[in-house]
Amino acid sequence: MLQKPRGTRDFLPDEMERRRMVEARLREAARRWGYREVCTPEFEELELFTLRSGEGIIQEMYVFEDKGGRSLALRPELTAPVLRMYVNEGKTLKKPLRWFYFADCFRYERPQKGRYRQFWQFGAELIGADSATAEAEAVMLGSDLLNATGVKFDLQVGHLSLMRSLVAHLVPDEQRRIRMYLDKKDRTGLAEYLDGLGMRDLEESLVALIEARSLEEALEVTGPIPDARKIGEVFSMLDAAGVSYTLNAGIARGLDYYTGTVFEAFAENLGAENQILGGGAYRLAHLFGGEDTPSCGFAIGFDRVMVALGEIPGPRHTVAGVAHTAEGRDYAIRVAARFRDAGIRTELDLSGKGIGAQLSNIARHADFALIIGEKEAEQKMVTLKNLASGEQKTVPLETAVREVETGVTGR
Numbered sequence: 001m002l003q004k005p006r007g008t009r010d011f012l013p014d015e016m017e018r019r020r021m022v023e024a025r026l027r028e029a030a031r032r033w034g035y036r037e038v039c040t041p042e043f044e045e046l047e048l049f050t051l052r053s054g055e056g057i058i059q060e061m062y063v064f065e066d067k068g069g070r071s072l073a074l075r076p077e078l079t080a081p082v083l084r085m086y087v088n089e090g091k092t093l094k095k096p097l098r099w100f101y102f103a104d105c106f107r108y109e110r111p112q113k114g115r116y117r118q119f120w121q122f123g124a125e126l127i128g129a130d131s132a133t134a135e136a137e138a139v140m141l142g143s144d145l146l147n148a149t150g151v152k153f154d155l156q157v158g159h160l161s162l163m164r165s166l167v168a169h170l171v172p173d174e175q176r177r178i179r180m181y182l183d184k185k186d187r188t189g190l191a192e193y194l195d196g197l198g199m200r201d202l203e204e205s206l207v208a209l210i211e212a213r214s215l216e217e218a219l220e221v222t223g224p225i226p227d228a229r230k231i232g233e234v235f236s237m238l239d240a241a242g243v244s245y246t247l248n249a250g251i252a253r254g255l256d257y258y259t260g261t262v263f264e265a266f267a268e269n270l271g272a273e274n275q276i277l278g279g280g281a282y283r284l285a286h287l288f289g290g291e292d293t294p295s296c297g298f299a300i301g302f303d304r305v306m307v308a309l310g311e312i313p314g315p316r317h318t319v320a321g322v323a324h325t326a327e328g329r330d331y332a333i334r335v336a337a338r339f340r341d342a343g344i345r346t347e348l349d350l351s352g353k354g355i356g357a358q359l360s361n362i363a364r365h366a367d368f369a370l371i372i373g374e375k376e377a378e379q380k381m382v383t384l385k386n387l388a389s390g391e392q393k394t395v396p397l398e399t400a401v402r403e404v405e406t407g408v409t410g411r
């Protein structure tokens with residue numbers, strides 16, 4: 001028996017309905033903030049992803065050559081593609097742009113709970129606004145979207161200037177190593193590495209910065225930094241908006257990628273892969289041949305949100321099943337069409353068995369059975385059975401439609 005590729009999943013209808021329900025909540029919340037959907041290709045020129053992140057990222061991607069010898073990659077995320085699209089569209093677009101996407105991404109990772117090789121991101125990018133308000137908006141939107149899904153989460157917000165001010169004097173490779181330890185939250189590794197370099201003072205400062213719980217405490221560690229005022233504004237806007245977050249100056253998310261505010265959200269009940277959102281302020285447009293453009297955004301790991309939500313009830317639909325005799329069949333098809341026109345999920349029996357067998361089949365999942373025999377077909381009536389109460393009556397077609405439309409059977 002053939003199996004699906006490692007790290008991918010199939011979704012049965014119940015799960016798909018739940019996913020679409022949560023997706024709709026995210027879309028609706030993004031719409032209310034003025035964000036509009038964009039879509040980019042599933043694969044891109046490989047260079048789009050290596051330009052900023054370096055060749056190392058190839059290990060983590062699905063990379064292939066097409067028949068024309070081009071090096072392509074399945075997108076591992078959408079920020080670079082979206083910024084590429086923004087640069088391609090050029091100057092015709094009026095800034096700031098508020099864009100969102102809901103799309104699948106591919107990463108060649110070791111699969112485990114919450115970590116897949118194909119997964120979906122719901123992300124937003126705010127392009128072309130360079131202000132504390134823009135950075136605060138990205139955080140507020142991220143928080144609002146997660147709240148809309150109903151997931152319980154812990155939001156952490158930091159600013160890279162704080163960390164940068166401590167490591168600015170080091171060579172890029174040393175900075176990268178430090179970031180790696182911080183990203184992995186590996187304090188022992190960090191301590192050993194810095195001890196080896198004879199930088200115990202830096203180790204103490206980094207630990208103090210990570211543990212700072214207010215901007216004042218963080219600034220005590222770093223001393224005065226040029227961005228202090230802007231950072232203060234971001235945090236005071238989050239406070240004014242009532243966003244629930246903690247300051248974490250130890251967030252080191254891609255020190256070489258992000259430029260300002262950075263933020264991450266963690267779900268309570270997910271185990272190791274518990275990060276459900278990541279984002280921040282960045283500049284990418286100039287790398288792709290456009291003007292230097294301040295941007296900020298984030299992506300929500302949709303699959304992790306679904307795992308964290310657990311067995312939530314899916315959307316409720318009223319279902320009508322149509323049982324019919326051979327003589328009633330043609331009229332039954334018209335009855336089903338009328339019910340569907342009214343927006344009711346309606347399924348016609350396909351078995352051709354006796355009415356009793358059809359009814360027990362329908363009773364397994366439907367709320368109402370519509371029984372159409374010769375008599376009903378002649379009189380243009382419908383025998384309507386409420387499958388929760390067992391009540392049965394023969395009524396005109398339009399009456400049956402109205403009853404089912406309003407009929408909450410409580411099943």
Ligand code: HAM
Pocket residue numbers: 076077078079080107109114115116117118119120121123124125275276277278279280282296297298299300301302303304
């Ligand atoms: P990221 O942190 O790499 O950021 O990914 C965002 C989210 O995608 C993660 O927090 C996680 O929930 C989810 N995710 C990542 N990898 C996997 C996986 N293998 N399986 C399931 N979920 C996963 C970005 O991608 C940036 N583009 C975010 C951004 C947007 N920054 C600015 N704008």
